[in-house]
Amino acid sequence: MAVYTDVQDEELAAFLATYDIGTVLSYKGIAEGVENTNYFLHTTAGSYILTLYEKRVREEDLPFFIDLMQHLAGKGLNCPLPVSNRKGEALGRLAGRPAAICTFLEGIAVRRPTAQHCGALGAALARLHLAGRDFGRTRRNALSIDGWPPLFAQARAEADTVSPGLAERTRRELEALRAEWPSGLPSGIIHADLFTDNVFFIGAEVSGLIDFYFACTDAFAYDVAICLNAWCFEADGSFNLTKGRALLAGYLSVRPLAPEEVEALPILCRGSAMRFMLTRLVDWLNVPPGALVKPKDPLEYDRKLNFHRHVRHARELGLAA
Ligand SMILES: Nc1ncnc2c1ncn2[C@@H]1O[C@H](COP(=O)(O)OP(=O)(O)OP(=O)(O)O)[C@@H](O)[C@H]1O
Ligand SMILES: N[C@@H](CCO)C(=O)O
Numbered sequence: 001m002a003v004y005t006d007v008q009d010e011e012l013a014a015f016l017a018t019y020d021i022g023t024v025l026s027y028k029g030i031a032e033g034v035e036n037t038n039y040f041l042h043t044t045a046g047s048y049i050l051t052l053y054e055k056r057v058r059e060e061d062l063p064f065f066i067d068l069m070q071h072l073a074g075k076g077l078n079c080p081l082p083v084s085n086r087k088g089e090a091l092g093r094l095a096g097r098p099a100a101i102c103t104f105l106e107g108i109a110v111r112r113p114t115a116q117h118c119g120a121l122g123a124a125l126a127r128l129h130l131a132g133r134d135f136g137r138t139r140r141n142a143l144s145i146d147g148w149p150p151l152f153a154q155a156r157a158e159a160d161t162v163s164p165g166l167a168e169r170t171r172r173e174l175e176a177l178r179a180e181w182p183s184g185l186p187s188g189i190i191h192a193d194l195f196t197d198n199v200f201f202i203g204a205e206v207s208g209l210i211d212f213y214f215a216c217t218d219a220f221a222y223d224v225a226i227c228l229n230a231w232c233f234e235a236d237g238s239f240n241l242t243k244g245r246a247l248l249a250g251y252l253s254v255r256p257l258a259p260e261e262v263e264a265l266p267i268l269c270r271g272s273a274m275r276f277m278l279t280r281l282v283d284w285l286n287v288p289p290g291a292l293v294k295p296k297d298p299l300e301y302d303r304k305l306n307f308h309r310h311v312r313h314a315r316e317l318g319l320a321a
Helices: 009-016 059-074 115-131 145-162 166-180 220-231 241-252 259-285 298-308
Strands: 024-029 037-043 046-052 092-094 097-103 187-190 199-202 205-209 216-219
Touching: 009 024, 009 092, 059 097, 059 115, 115 187, 115 199, 115 205, 115 220, 115 241, 145 166, 145 259, 166 259, 166 298, 187 220, 216 220, 216 259, 220 241, 220 259, 259 298
Parallel strands: none
Antiparallel strands: 024 037, 037 046, 046 097, 092 097, 187 216, 199 205
């Protein structure tokens, strides 16, 4: 996370006084991440994460995220559990922002995942898809194909300052995606942002999944595509087929992919690369003054998009023939 909103000692003490989790021993802003403000919070009762919800999270969606984490935790998935205050409410307000306190998860986010990590991640993703099946609530994916043109409109005029030709490349690609985007794929709750920083490991095992603030109802295979992009490319921009194979084999060990999901995987990877290129581009061009945040490189995803433009079959992404 980043820190967009400062929290003063007195206001935190007053906020905590409404909970049964003791008093503050220490708290510290977390620089990682780009979406919300997060603090490590140590109280006399233990360790927690305090989140203040920022820009992209709509306040009316927060009960969905909180209920989802409670549902998934109830299904045995290791994800942050929102803590309720004495009134039984998990959502409050702090420093003028909506805020929640969640349980702290142990484990380490790997920066350079191995094929073994990718396999474990694939299986964890499929378990998440199964655990969400009876959640009973839905949320539209605001960052799918209909959400991309408005993002592009925000960045278009300045896109070529980031890379010459980026505006025209993106315009053409958006047209192509619109023409080929699949519909009717098996759908349910997806995480939609399961990058390496949102998955904790203890040794080779997944110990926890965090950051459910993009979770929504969409094609399961789109979540697989997001993970292939986030986990299986090397720093030099090449796609690591061994990691792709491991991720897909891990996923398939828990949930099979239907033929139409397999067929759609290349275009879903292209779309997923577009989604992250665009949100990164908008953020890159709009860093709020004074915020403790390091914007992520949009061109990393422009290059991934270019790779996927040439992929014709999921075999090229690692699916066993
Ligand atoms: N429940 C938790 N237990 C332990 N650490 C956590 C927890 N939640 C968040 N963190 C820490 O805070 C950091 C940022 O959290 P998170 O990824 O949710 O932020 P974000 O701003 O939404 O990030 P992103 O850019 O991935 O969307 C994580 O990398 C992790 O170090
Ligand atoms: N995981 C995203 C940031 C949160 O949307 C990215 O790497 O662009």
